[in-house]
Amino acid sequence: MKRLLFVAVGVAVLTTSAVGQRGGHLLVLNKEDAQLAIVEPDSGSVLARVPTGDQPHELVVSADGKYAFASNYGGGAAPGHTISMIDLAHKEVRRIDVAPLSRPHGLDFAGGRLYFTAEGSKAIARYDPAANKIDWQFETGQQTTHMVIVARDLKSIFTSNIGSDSVSKIKQGADGRWTQTTIAVGKGPEGIDFSPNGREVWSAGSRDGSVVVIDAASGSVAARIDAGTKRSNRIKLTPDAKFALISDIDTGELVVVDVPSRKVARRIAVGKQPEGVLITPDGSRAFVAANGDNKIAVVDLKTWQVTRTLSPGTGPDGMAWAN
Numbered sequence: 577m578k579r580l581l582f583v584a585v586g587v588a589v590l591t592t593s594a595v596g597q598r599g600g601h602l603l604v605l606n607k608e609d610a611q612l613a614i615v616e617p618d619s620g621s622v623l624a625r626v627p628t629g630d631q632p633h634e635l636v637v638s639a640d641g642k643y644a645f646a647s648n649y650g651g652g653a654a655p656g657h658t659i660s661m662i663d664l665a666h667k668e669v670r671r672i673d674v675a676p677l678s679r680p681h682g683l684d685f686a687g688g689r690l691y692f693t694a695e696g697s698k699a700i701a702r703y704d705p706a707a708n709k710i711d712w713q714f715e716t717g718q719q720t721t722h723m724v725i726v727a728r729d730l731k732s733i734f735t736s737n738i739g740s741d742s743v744s745k746i747k748q749g750a751d752g753r754w755t756q757t758t759i760a761v762g763k764g765p766e767g768i769d770f771s772p773n774g775r776e777v778w779s780a781g782s783r784d785g786s787v788v789v790i791d792a793a794s795g796s797v798a799a800r801i802d803a804g805t806k807r808s809n810r811i812k813l814t815p816d817a818k819f820a821l822i823s824d825i826d827t828g829e830l831v832v833v834d835v836p837s838r839k840v841a842r843r844i845a846v847g848k849q850p851e852g853v854l855i856t857p858d859g860s861r862a863f864v865a866a867n868g869d870n871k872i873a874v875v876d877l878k879t880w881q882v883t884r885t886l887s888p889g890t891g892p893d894g895m896a897w898a899n
Contacts, residue, residue, distance in 0.1 A: 687726075693724050857897060861874055
């Protein structure tokens with residue numbers, strides 16, 4: 577494992593000290609610009625832009641709201657091997673070199689640590705910001721380990737493995753050892769999310785229009801849903817557990833699944849190549865990154881209408897909320 581590197585990067589436009597005021601801000605990764613944009617969600621104003629590594633894909637905020645982490649996936653034949661740690665209050669970035677792990681992508685923050693996938697290495701790993709080191713890693717052996725979510729008790733981790741058509745449940749036993757169970761799901765699983773109560777894992781297949789619901793405790797498949805998507809990218813459940821929102825890259829729609837009935841409730845046109853989906857903590861709005869339009873569609877989750885679009889930069893994808 578290479579030594580972790582620190583890189584100071586300036587923040588342009590306005591101070592990020594505004595983050596946390598007036599109910600929160602939207603953080604957007606612009607892949608083509610290689611930057612994080614801090615956006616006032618009501619006006620759409622970009623308050624600050626912070627450079628990241630090449631082709632940043634996913635974004636997460638620490639539990640205390642002080643830091644954002646961006647996975648720098650890299651482009652083309654040049655796989656990325658860094659994660660940007662952005663201090664939202666002090667305009668500082670720590671560039672974390674995770675080599676020999678490559679293609680960092682999915683992120684989750686739990687128990688004071690950052691969990692991330694390394695697609696190019698068929699692995700997941702954990703970074704401790706306080707100690708400034710990677711303190712754990714696990715080889716899934718699965719193709720294209722893409723997204724990662726961590727259970728509340730920190731004893732179970734789920735990953736979506738696009739190339740292996742599987743979801744991995746990686747569980748820590750009483751003896752401290754970690755073991756893996758692979759769960760056959762839909763074709764090309766990408767998006768993955770916990771139900772709000774943490775009892776279910778929802779997986780969206782990008783190549784067969786499926787959604788598979790997994791019982792988190794047992795790791796068994798509880799339901800299979802035909803969502804009719806052409807190329808699903810992300811899936812997110814609303815805080816009230818009533819709906820699952822899926823971005824469909826090929827149709828330009830946000831597909832809404834009614835959770836209790838396990839049926840598609842509606843389809844909403846949001847723009848070209850929708851990728852990242854973020855639901856506000858109060859469940860009132862969803863932000864959908866229409867990568868092909870360089871826009872963020874704002875969807876009112878009461879009326880199910882696109883109320884406006886935001887222009888954060890070029891190639892928006894991963895998003896997070898900063899309180």
